[in-house]
Amino acid sequence: MTNILLTGSSRGIGAAIAATLDRPGIALVGHGTRSGIPADFADPAAPRALWDAALDRLGGTLDVLINNAGVFDANPIERTDAEWVAEWERTMRINLTASAELCRLAVLHWQARGVGGRIVNIASRAAYRGDSPAHWHYAASKAGMVAMTKSIARGYARDGILAFAVCPGFTMTGMAEDYLSSRGGDALLADIPLGRVAAPEEVADVARFLALEAPASMTGAVLDVNGASYVR
Template sequence: MSESPPHILVTGATRGIGAAIVEALAARGAKVVGHGTRAAPGVLAADLSEGGAGDRLWDAALESLDGRIDVLINNAGVFEAIALDAPDADWQASWGRTMQINLQSSADLCRRMVLHAQGREPGAAALRGRIVNVASRAAYRGDSPSHWHYAASKAGMVAMTKSIARGYAAQGLAAFAICPGYVMTGMAEDYLASRGGGKLLADIPLGRVAQPDEVASVATYLALDAPASMTGAVLDVNGASFVR
């Protein structure tokens, strides 16, 4: 990658893990463009539930970052319940929305990152670019009966990351995934309260959920410091609530 400050696109950047990632990267001197549902300074708006939104976001980010993106961090996602006995139309719509946001839009952005990297000269660590996908513990251990689609989307993200790493390492592209467990964001606080926080915490040997800055520190390492030989790695951040 270039010797100048790295240019980075972070999706889902306006709160929680994404906001912590942007803050950590900026502290390291990176030039970061974030993504959210509403435009703001340093944030591009895109509704990733819409087909083609990932490609449009990429084009806007590339323009904002002077035609160069060194690192893509896919963090945007939804965690929405759907009951097993929901009406068929609702079931299908919920699966479609979750897969579109969590997996398809991430895949579209990864595709653009791979194509972009293929046209560049290698820089630091002999890499042309990096991808960091924020998946979930659910990719490996599954999730609740109301969240099949969420677990499936995150398992797909992990498999996609490994495929990219294996397919494009020789071309100078590194791909990594992070699998957090519960992280103390607004969404996690609501979920813990609704499911009985004490019982859920008892399943985490560390005794607490992760903080956004802990996940951000891992994302920052993978985006800026991880050696090329780590490509394909999937790192867990779950307090030993699930070990592989």
């Protein structure tokens, strides 16, 4: 049995990942406001509480951590100093710091047990290409997630602890639909050579492969799912 903790499992990419992992031999614990274990990552105590609750449900062992939870809220520079900094810090805590805390707990868990494990972090194309003028914080949080993933891969490969990241571009979730319409829709699609945004199931298939099947020598890999809108 492979025990998996998936954050942000209630909707969009997270729900698609949960669906593709709904198969024999997998015990999945999800996190989210609509399903799974509730935890507000804006609260510094939430990651540890989620971790402990997930371990309790999974009988004390975890094999795979998938960090998918995140926010994408605009933060225009015209806001007051206090408003802008508050939104920056909220986004960093939810998108990056909470994921880092869970990664740390996972690494310590596997080291204590003397076994390997896998981390899959859902980052973003924005980590490499940047994002809109109102989303500095989002891009920075996802770039941090990529750097963290590579650091974990390099630091703990000898322990059998593998780390991967996925960098989607626009994905047809409710959040992406709203953003596409607010940014001109067709004009934004013109920047994607494939001619469409990704389906959540496409990102989920990559996450499932990394969580269950990717060879160990792939550790540290960052896989793009963006319709060739950003290539590197």
